[in-house]
Every structure is written in C-alpha cells, then in structure tokens.
Amino acid sequence: MSDADPELFAVFRDEVSDAIEEISSRLALIEGADDDEADALLEAILRSVHNVKGAARFAGSEPIELLAHAIEDRLSSARGGGVPVDEALLVLLRRSLRRIGDVLEGSAEPAELLHLAAELSGGALSGPAADELAGEPVDAGPALAGGRDLATVRVDAKRIERLMSMTGELFAVRARFGDRHQRLTAFCDALRDTRRAGEAEARASVESVVREMESLLDRDRHELQRLGFFAEEFGESVKRIRMQPLGGAVPGLARAIGNLAEDLGKQVRFTADVGDIEIDRQILDALRDPLLHLLRNAIDHGLEPGPERAAAGKDPTGAIRLSARSAGSMVEIDIADDGRGIDVEAVARRAVRDGVAEAEHVAAMDAERLMDLVFSPGVSTATEVSRVSGRGVGLDVVRSRVTQLGGRVHVSSSRDGTTFHLVVPATAVSTTGLVVRCGEVAYALPIAHVVRTIRVPSSEVRTADGGAAIERSDGEPLRLRWLASLMSLPRKEDPPHLTVVIVSHLGAQLGLVVGSLVGEMQFVSKRLPWNIERAPAVAGAVVSGDGSVALVVDVPQLFVASHRRRAAEEAAVRPAAEGRRIRVLVVDDSLTSRTLERNILTAAGYEVEVAVDGEAAWRLLQASSFDLVVSDVQMPKLDGIGLTRRIRSQPATERLPVILVTSLDRPEDLAAGAEAGADEYIVKGQFDQRKLLEAVARHT
Numbered sequence: 001m002s003d004a005d006p007e008l009f010a011v012f013r014d015e016v017s018d019a020i021e022e023i024s025s026r027l028a029l030i031e032g033a034d035d036d037e038a039d040a041l042l043e044a045i046l047r048s049v050h051n052v053k054g055a056a057r058f059a060g061s062e063p064i065e066l067l068a069h070a071i072e073d074r075l076s077s078a079r080g081g082g083v084p085v086d087e088a089l090l091v092l093l094r095r096s097l098r099r100i101g102d103v104l105e106g107s108a109e110p111a112e113l114l115h116l117a118a119e120l121s122g123g124a125l126s127g128p129a130a131d132e133l134a135g136e137p138v139d140a141g142p143a144l145a146g147g148r149d150l151a152t153v154r155v156d157a158k159r160i161e162r163l164m165s166m167t168g169e170l171f172a173v174r175a176r177f178g179d180r181h182q183r184l185t186a187f188c189d190a191l192r193d194t195r196r197a198g199e200a201e202a203r204a205s206v207e208s209v210v211r212e213m214e215s216l217l218d219r220d221r222h223e224l225q226r227l228g229f230f231a232e233e234f235g236e237s238v239k240r241i242r243m244q245p246l247g248g249a250v251p252g253l254a255r256a257i258g259n260l261a262e263d264l265g266k267q268v269r270f271t272a273d274v275g276d277i278e279i280d281r282q283i284l285d286a287l288r289d290p291l292l293h294l295l296r297n298a299i300d301h302g303l304e305p306g307p308e309r310a311a312a313g314k315d316p317t318g319a320i321r322l323s324a325r326s327a328g329s330m331v332e333i334d335i336a337d338d339g340r341g342i343d344v345e346a347v348a349r350r351a352v353r354d355g356v357a358e359a360e361h362v363a364a365m366d367a368e369r370l371m372d373l374v375f376s377p378g379v380s381t382a383t384e385v386s387r388v389s390g391r392g393v394g395l396d397v398v399r400s401r402v403t404q405l406g407g408r409v410h411v412s413s414s415r416d417g418t419t420f421h422l423v424v425p426a427t428a429v430s431t432t433g434l435v436v437r438c439g440e441v442a443y444a445l446p447i448a449h450v451v452r453t454i455r456v457p458s459s460e461v462r463t464a465d466g467g468a469a470i471e472r473s474d475g476e477p478l479r480l481r482w483l484a485s486l487m488s489l490p491r492k493e494d495p496p497h498l499t500v501v502i503v504s505h506l507g508a509q510l511g512l513v514v515g516s517l518v519g520e521m522q523f524v525s526k527r528l529p530w531n532i533e534r535a536p537a538v539a540g541a542v543v544s545g546d547g548s549v550a551l552v553v554d555v556p557q558l559f560v561a562s563h564r565r566r567a568a569e570e571a572a573v574r575p576a577a578e579g580r581r582i583r584v585l586v587v588d589d590s591l592t593s594r595t596l597e598r599n600i601l602t603a604a605g606y607e608v609e610v611a612v613d614g615e616a617a618w619r620l621l622q623a624s625s626f627d628l629v630v631s632d633v634q635m636p637k638l639d640g641i642g643l644t645r646r647i648r649s650q651p652a653t654e655r656l657p658v659i660l661v662t663s664l665d666r667p668e669d670l671a672a673g674a675e676a677g678a679d680e681y682i683v684k685g686q687f688d689q690r691k692l693l694e695a696v697a698r699h700t
Contacts (some may be wrong), residue, residue, distance in 0.1 A: 011285070012102045019048045019055075020097045021577040032086055037589075042079055046072060050449055052100075054292050057259060060251045063110035063117075064100055069119035071096060076587055085646035090604040092120060123403060123630070125637035138185065170231035171522050172543060177227060181220050188213045218656065231385040231522070243278040246324055246331070250274065256292060257320065260299045267306055267317040268299060274324040279331055280427045283405055287333075290398040294335045294420050295320065302339030302418050311387070314338070326426065327505075328448020330556075332593075342413040344370045352374060362659035371411055385505035397426075417692040423556060429602035435518035435550055436501060437493065438484040439603035444512075444523065444542055449555040451502040451509060453517060458494055470500075470511065478502065480511040481562045486537060487551075488689040489603045506616070507558045523552075541596070549595045580700045583624075587617040587643065589659075597630060597661075601696065602690050614638025618646055627700050630692075633673070639678045643650065661692075 007368075008548045026041045050073050056065035062175050071093060078085050096116045102108035193212060230555045250272045260267040303309075303318035319338045324331055348370055351357045356376045364480045365373075375395045403455035407424035433444035434453075461468050461480065480500065484490065500511045502688060523542040537557035546583075584606045588594035598608045609626070611617035615637040617629070629647065633640035640660050660678045662669070673681045680695050 010060065012061070014053055015055055015285070015381045016064070017051055017105060019052050019102060020101055023048050024094065024097055027090060031087075031090070038085070042085075046075055046079075054289050057256050058288060058292060060252070060255045060259070061110075062259075063113040064103065065108050065118040067096055067100065067113040070117040074120050087147055092116070096120065100225070106656060112463050141245075153296075170227070170234060172229055173226070177220070177224050181217070181224055181284060182548060184213065184217055184220065188217060192480065200424055217608075235673050242280045242282060244284065246274045246277045246280045246284065247272075249291075250322070251282060252290065252294065253322065257295055257299065264299060265305070266299060266303055268303065269317050269319050271319070272322040273321065277324050277326055277331060278424070283424055283427075286401060286405055287422075290401050290422070290688070291322075291333075291335070293395075293398055298335065298337040298339065302337040302341075304340050319432065325457060327423070329426055329446050330423050330448075331426045333424070334419055335422075336417060336419040338417040339411060341412070341415050341418055342374060344413070347371075347373050370414065374411060374492065375409070402470065408554075427648070432520060433552065434501065435521055436483070436512075436514040437518060438482075438487070438489065438515045441489065441599040441603045442518065442548060443483065443487070443551045444521070444552045445501060445503060445512075446553070446555060447520065449503045449505060449577070451622075452503065454500050456497055456498045456500055458498055461498070473629075478509060478511045479562070480513055481558075482513045483553075483558075484515075486512075486561050487601065490605065490695070492538070503555050505559050508559060510559060510562055510691060522552075549591075549599070550594070581610070582627045583607045584696065584700075585609050585611060585617060585626045585629045585631075586618060587611045587614065587629065587635070587637045587640070589613050589632065593632065597692065599631075604693055606696070614640065614643035614646075619642055621656075627658065628696060629656060629658045630696065631658065631660055633660055633669075641672055644673070644678050645678040659695050659699065 004065075021047050026045050030041050049068050053065050053068035053072060056062070057065045058070060069106040073092075074089065077087070078224065096113075099108055099112050099116060103110055103113060144219055153301065188210060200526070202254065254272070256269055257268060258272045277416055282531075287599075297319075298320050303320070304312070306316035309318065315534050321336045322333070323336075324333045326332075344367065348362045351373045352359045352362055353471070357373065362370070362373075367417055375398070399409050402422055402424060405424050407422060410421045411422075412419050420458040431449040434447055434450050435444050437443075456470055460478070462470065471482060472478050479497075483501075484492075494513075496515050501517075502509055502511050503512075521542075538551050539553045539557075539677050540552040542552055582605075584601050586594050586601065586608055587610070589612055594610045594612075601608045609620060609624075611620055611637045614631070617631065619640065620626075629643075631640040631643055638646070640662065644658050647656055647658060655690060657679045659680045659682060660673045661672075661682045670681055679699055682691060682695060
C-alpha cells in the first residue's frame with residue numbers, strides 16, 4: 001500500500017526476516033530427526049509460521065499472509081506422523097522462504113508468493129489471490145522503500161539489555177554508597193560525643209579527626225548526589241530509547257480488523273482510545289500477537305452475523321473497542337466487543353471432554369474459575385478451524401505471552417459482550433518502590449500503588465465483614481490484610497502498634513500490615529527463577545544495596561488474593577511459635593533461589609543455613625546437626641542425587657529427611673531421586689511458597 005507507515009514496514013521486515021532464519025534452521029534439522037524430534041520441530045516451525053502470518057495480516061501484506069497460510073496448511077497435515085515431509089516439500093518450503101525474503105528486500109514481485117502459495121495448496125486459491133494469478137494486481141502490503149530514511153535506529157536487543165543491567169547496577173551502587181554515608185555519619189557522631197567527654201588534649205586530637213571526617217562526608221554527599229542524578233538520567237535515557245506511542249499500533253490493528261471482517265462477511269465498527277500512552281517497544285512487539293488473536297476471536301467467535309444481530313434487536317454492525325490507560329508503572333488494555341458473549345457451560349464441557357479438568361472439579365467451580373478455563377491449553381468453543389481461528393493457537397498462548405512479560409490477563413463476559421483485560425508493564429527498565437519487611441523477608445511495593453503509611457494502635461482494629469479493619473477519617477472502614485499472610489507466610493504476634501501501608505488499585509484501597517518500613521529505593525526488577533514464578537503476587541526480585549534480595553510485589557494481584565482469602569483468617573492473631581527452632585539446610589547453586597527459599601523458611605520460624613553445592617552442604621552436615629535438607633538437583637561438584645546418596649550412606653545422617661527441588665520432571669528423574677533415598681521431590685514448575693512450607697512441615 002502506497003501510504004504504508006515506513007517504520008511499521010521496517011519493524012515488519014526485521015521480524016519476518018528473523019522468523020525466516022529460525023524456520024530455515026529448524027527445517028534443516030527435520031531430515032535426520034526421529035518421529036518425536038520431528039514433531040517437536042514441526043510444532044516450533046508452525047508457531048513461527050503462524051507468527052509470520054499474523055505479522056503479515058497486521059502489516060497488510062496479503063501475499064506473505066497467504067503463502068504463510070499455505071505453508072501452515074501443508075505442515076499441519078504432517079504433525080503426528082501424517083503426510084511426510086519429503087525432499088520435494090522441503091525444496092518448495094525453502095524456495096518459499098527465500099522468496100519471502102526477496103520480496104521484503106524489493107528484489108522480487110509479490111505475485112511470485114501467490115504462485116508458490118498455489119503450488120503448496122495444490123492450485124486451490126480463491127478470492128484476491130486468484131485475481132492476482134489471473135493478472136489483476138492485488139495490494140502487496142507495506143511499500144517497499146529503497147532505504148530506511150527514518151528517525152529511528154534499530155539497536156541490538158542485547159545492547160539494550162546490557163544498558164538495563166548497568167542501570168540496575170548503578171542503583172545498587174548508589175544504595176551501597178548511601179549505606180556507607182550513613183555509617184560514616186554515625187561514626188562522626190560518635191567522635192563528637194568523645195570530643196565533648198574527653199580532656200583538652202584529647203579533644204584537640206579528636207577535633208582534627210572530626211574535621212577530616214566531615215570533609216570526607218561533604219565530598220561523599222556531593223558524589224552521592226551526582227551519582228544519583230546520573231543513574232536517574234541514565235535510566236530515563238534507556239527508557240526513552242525503548243518507548244513508543246501505543247497509538248502507533250492502532251492503524252495496523254484497524255487494517256487487520258477490516259480484512260478479517262471482510263473475509264467473514266461481517267460488518268464491524270472499530271474504535272480505539274489509547275490517548276498518548278507510551279509503552280516499551282519490546283513489550284509492544286510481544287503484545288502484537290496476543291492482541292491480534294483476541295481481535296480474531298472477537299470477530300470470528302464473539303460478534304454474531306448481521307442477520308442474527310438484527311433478529312436479536314442489535315445493531316447489525318458489531319462493535320469492537322480497544323482502550324488503554326496508565327496505571328502507575330503498568331498499562332491496562334481492554335478489548336471489548338458487543339457480541340454474544342462466552343458460553344461458559346460449553347467451555348466447561350469442552351474442558352472435561354478434552355481432559356483439561358475432571359468433571360467433579362468443574363462442577364464445584366464458581367463462575368470466575370469456570371471462565372478462567374478458556375485460558376487452558378486446547379480449550380476452545382470454536383466449532384471449526386478456519387484461516388482466522390488460528391489452528392489451536394488459543395488463549396493459553398495469550399496468557400502465556402502476557403505472563404512472560406510480567407503481566408496478567410482476565411476475561412469477563414455476559415450476553416451483552418466480552419471484555420479481555422490485559423495489564424502489562426509500561427517499561428522493562430526501572431521503577432521506584434517502598435521497601436518493607438515481614439520477618440526476615442523484604443518486599444518492594446511499587447510506589448505508584450502506595451497512598452501513604454500510618455501507625456495504628458492494635459486497640460483500634462475492629463471487625464468489619466468478618467475481617468480486620470480500621471476506621472478512616474471519613475468514617476468508612478479500611479480493610480486490613482497482613483502482607484505475610486497474603487504471601488503465604490505465617491504471621492507473628494502483633495505488636496502494640498501496627499505499621500500499615502495503604503495501597504490502591506483501580507480506585508479501591510487496602511491496608512497492608514507489615515513488620516517494618518525500610519525506605520524508598522529505585523530499582524530494576526529482575527525476573528524470578530522460573531522455578532518460583534508461581535509465587536503468589538510476586539512480580540520479580542531486586543538486589544538491594546547491602547546485597548540482600550527483596551521481592552517485588554504485584555499489588556493488583558494482592559487485591560485478588562485479598563478477596564479470595566477468607567476475611568476471618570485475618571481476624572485472629574497468631575501467636576509466635578515457641579520452643580527449639582527446627583534447623584534446615586538449603587542447598588542451591590543459584591543465589592536468588594537459595595536466598596528466597598531461606599527467607600521463606602526463616603519467616604516461617606525455621607533456623608536456616610545455606611550451601612552453594614553438595615560438597616559445601618556435606619561439610620556443614622559433618623560439622624553440625626540439621627533436622628532437614630532441602631536441595632537442588634543440578635549443581636556443580638556434587639549434585640543433589642549424589643548428596644542424598646552420601647547422606648543415606650552414613651549412620652549419623654541416614655535418617656535425615658531430604659527434599660529435592662528440581663526442574664527435572666521426567667519419570668526416570670523422579671525414580672532416580674527416589675532410588676537415591678529422597679523423601680520428597682518438588683518439581684520446580686509446580687513450586688510455590690505454600691508447597692515448600694507444607695513439604696517441610698511433613699518431614700519435621
């Protein structure tokens with residue numbers, strides 16, 4: 001199209017070129033692969049081809065979309081030992097991939113892609129493609145400009161990630177500098193006290209030291225201010241490099257919706273209200289496929305045909321609305337349609353039929369959990385697979401992609417339509433948070449959600465709706481929830497005065513009772529090791545100035561957890577445990593994993609030692625006694641299996657309980673752990689705080 005956005009085409013060309021390289025490399029591996037390996041490669045190739053098809057539809061390039069669709073058709077029939085991927089097909093596929101690249105570079109005509117699509121499809125092309133083959137030109141998609149005279153520069157993602165890492169290190173250095181400055185200040189104060197108390201000669205000597213110390217402190221203060229300014233400017237510069245208007249994606253989405261509606265013979269009115277919101281380019285690129293899939297669903301499955309809508313008293317033209325708003329460090333995106341809504345009962349039947357859930361479990365689910373089944377792999381209410389529906393690339397992929405970005409997705413539906421609500425980070429760089437402590441565990445609350453902090457006498461806590469609350473100045477109760485409980489950690493005995501952080505989300509407020517306030521800090525949130533990504537309401541981790549790990553709290557998820565948790569659980573005070581503390585040895589070569597496991601267990605009242613590998617753990621076991629060992633499996637020097645065998649081989653430790661926590665979940669791996677003598681085996685993909693605490697409690 002002659003009026004195509006050149007920046008959009010540049011992004012489209014780069015993405016498709018990368019995908020072609022990935023597909024080509026996997027095709028090269030298929031010839032020598034066994035059946036299982038070939039199926040796995042085909043699945044990966046199909047996913048990439050599907051992404052190319054979606055990108056082409058987004059950019060308005062029908063020839064590339066049609067060829068990708070034809071490739072998808074041929075390879076879909078080869079899954080599970082179907083039509084073989086023979087040499088002739090591989091040659092045709094490679095030629096097709098090369099021609100896509102040629103068209104993107106402007107050295108081939110788009111019509112060549114249509115001929116290849118017809119060849120892959122056995123000559124069965126219709127509609128605009130058939131017109132093209134008959135000599136009628138069809139819109140080739142983005143204009144193939146001779147150069148990229150753009151006000152943008154494509155930067156290697158690894159370089160950006162390096163800048164992000166440097167930003168995090170700058171904040172950590174600044175935090176350490178601040179800690180050093182505080183300690184020097186305390187030292188100087190102590191010297192002043194000595195000066196006042198000592199003899200005249202001693203006072204003169206101390207006076208000289210104090211003057212020197214004050215000079216050092218002045219220089220430190222100046223350098224700390226400069227470092228802080230530089231870190232903030234550096235972080236903001238990295239943010240600006242990565243940010244782009246969300247509105248820039250709207251024209252492509254509108255074109256895709258128009259094409260889809262035309263394909264299906266439906267009338268659709270699309271509106272968008274995204275304001276001037278900017279979002280990290282990497283996040284926006286990753287969101288494109290989920291957004292397109294949700295729009296496909298809205299048109300294909302949500303909106304009724306015009307006659308059916310008219311018969312129901314609706315406007316024959318269906319409505320789809322995309323809206324977005326800023327929510328602190330997050331962006332909330334809604335895709336809403338006024339269609340027939342989701343048939344929850346049909347979703348439940350499909351889930352049972354396909355083995356996603358047991359019938360008795362489905363029968364006990366409330367409406368919210370039933371609706372959540374639409375995000376389960378393989379669950380769909382589509383009655384047929386079409387070019388639009390995406391061949392099983394379902395809502396589970398949407399949720400997975402959004403979750404990988406550190407966001408979440410929720411759906412609500414009625415007979416008046418369906419709304420998908422996505423919440424994603426606006427940026428992947430840095431944020432400001434209030435750091436608090438609950439026992440030994442530190443948490444960072446994003447400052448955008450923090451209203452204020454207060455201290456409340458325990459005597460002022462009342463009961464409202466079966467849970468704890470305090471009365472606000474306007475006379476309305478403020479619900480209280482103990483952060484430790486919401487994070488699945490035990491509460492300790494409450495002090496005479498409670499420290500409460502009031503947080504907000506979508507207009508609602510909640511009082512979080514914490515142990516203590518540490519202070520504000522700016523940080524770069526790091527993704528958790530994948531074995532603990534399912535920890536409740538935890539969005540990431542950050543390393544503070546003193547080297548300790550703090551968990552970044554997903555405040556909106558806290559509100560969800562607060563509603564789900566019975567209010568009565570927060571009404572009673574839980575006394576602190578008494579008697580000898582149980583000693584646990586945590587063994588893991590990952591600093592973050594062992595720190596978080598130690599914090600979880602320490603907060604639960606256990607005495608915890610840590611070791612970096614099996615050899616270090618064995619030395620500790622020889623020098624001291626423990627009640628339990630929690631160990632990773634894959635470690636250098638001595639792995640978890642070897643450590644377990646060594647523990648079982650010695651009379652002094654043969655009865656010591658051992659829990660293995662690992663990513664190895666194949667039956668043979670589980671059998672190896674049992675054969676070595678492990679008492680329990682927790683698969684990391686199923687790991688959360690509650691599961692760990694329950695396992696430890698079973699064996700101590």
